[in-house]
Amino acid sequence: MEMIYVDHAATSPLHPEVLDAMLPYFQTHFGNPSSIHQIGRQARQAIDQARRTIARALRINEQTLIFTSGGTEADNMAILGYSLEHEAKGKHIITSKIEHHAVLHACEELEKRGFEVTYLPVDETGRVKLNDVQEALRDDTILVTLMFGNNEVGTIQPIQEIGALLKEHQAVFHTDAVQACGMVELNLSELSVDMLSISAHKINGPKGIGLLYVRDGLKLKPMLFGGEQERKRRAGTENVAAVVGFAKAMELVVHSISERQSKYQQFARTLIDTWTEEDVHFQVNGHQHERLPHVLNISFPGMNVESLLMNLDLAGIAASSGSACTAGSIEPSHVLVAMFGQDHERIQSSVRFSFGLGNTQEQIERIAVETAKIVKRLGQQEEFIN
Known part of the structure; x- marks a missing residue:
């Protein structure tokens, strides 16, 4: 894989x-x-x-x-x-x-x-x-x-x-x-x-x-x-x-800034459009316009970020929470805490996808589909438990 x-x-x-x-x-x-x-x-x-x-x-x-x-x-x-x-x-x-x-x-x-x-x-x-x-x-x-x-x-x-x-x-x-x-x-x-x-x-x-x-x-x-x-x-x-x-x-x-900006913006649109079509509940963190093109931070309400990242890894996708991992547990992001407050739900459910050299449109499409599957599966498990 x-x-x-x-x-x-x-x-x-x-x-x-x-x-x-x-x-x-x-x-x-x-x-x-x-x-x-x-x-x-x-x-x-x-x-x-x-x-x-x-x-x-x-x-x-x-x-x-x-x-x-x-x-x-x-x-x-x-x-x-x-x-x-x-x-x-x-x-x-x-x-x-x-x-x-x-x-x-x-x-x-x-x-x-x-x-x-x-x-x-x-x-x-x-x-x-x-x-x-x-x-x-x-x-x-x-x-x-x-x-x-x-x-x-x-x-x-x-x-x-x-x-x-x-x-x-x-x-x-x-x-x-x-x-x-x-x-x-x-x-x-x-x-x-x-x-x-x-x-x-x-x-x-x-x-x-x-x-x-x-x-x-x-x-x-x-x-x-x-x-x-x-x-x-x-x-x-x-x-x-x-x-x-x-x-x-x-x-x-x-010498390639413009080209990469366009490519990474397209990657972000692909992820967002796919999740929208798949009826996945998500929220984009950060400014909608004044933003770096290669960073996309997404909150999936109801998801546990540690479980989400582990499942993405098992699916062959290396993403990040954007925060430090200490003693096997993910510490709350000080950035998200500053943006939303200490107890906000987004702090525990946010994943960062950041693009760069070697990424292709085909890879991003696969990420979009696999992430949707994982979020839906974890959501169903959570409903079953509750």
Whole structure:
């Protein structure tokens, strides 16, 4: 039985061209980029070229990019690095209740160090209200960190409007764009953000590599200490093969955004139309229009998400709840709790289907039919029990 993977928001398969680009840097061009001999210089040239490629895709100066070990480190570097460097200006930070844990836990760490954090609510579509941001701003606010597109429900935040709101304020603006990169155009020459995080493994690149864009002139306190890599901003020998793979992945996704947007929107329509025709009771979670095209979060009322995911897996479909699995039980999604409230039925019955490389229309049609069968069967079992 073919296993169909629709959990690309968790991680994505490596693109074959990315693997081909990386392979020489494991054996042939294996040098340390800090070495001055030819082998070292070959590695340095590869990193420099990769940085130029990514900067060109994001339409920014290559010197504004810091390579990290992934999105988590990039988020931590932005939040901790900026706040600790500039705490003399104030110790107040604004974020939202639906951020990735890389952001939320970094903020919690700052609270332990004497900072105050405002966690903004979201509406039932998962969006922050611009007025709430404005009302939360204080004279001592130094950082606003709000994700571009949510990894669980796909809702896109009004990033440009929030950035414009902060233009006359001392607070800098960071956005976690890990899930948005490759799905929407990120033109950083026009986007009103000061820092932005990206991770390669969400765009068919390798795991263990990410980056933080930092607006030119913005100073961060280093989180790692050692060598002078990344212009003294992030110590440690560079992961050359991963950097090269990251650049190749970025090059591939930016040239196919429109095509993939159309494809994934069609996938979502296929699922929704099929379930409607099959008379399956379901609800779409997240904003109906301001959303990432590859993420579809669905609540099937009356279903237990753990049973639903297990049955999907047995049917050869790899989907997700979009939340962490701890000790064999699925914890309530903090995103859905923020959207609907702690005891809302949707929290226990929501599944995330996220599309990506390798998915076909035929696969999506199979998912639609199999999911309908499973939901109906589980519903009948529940009726029998009751």
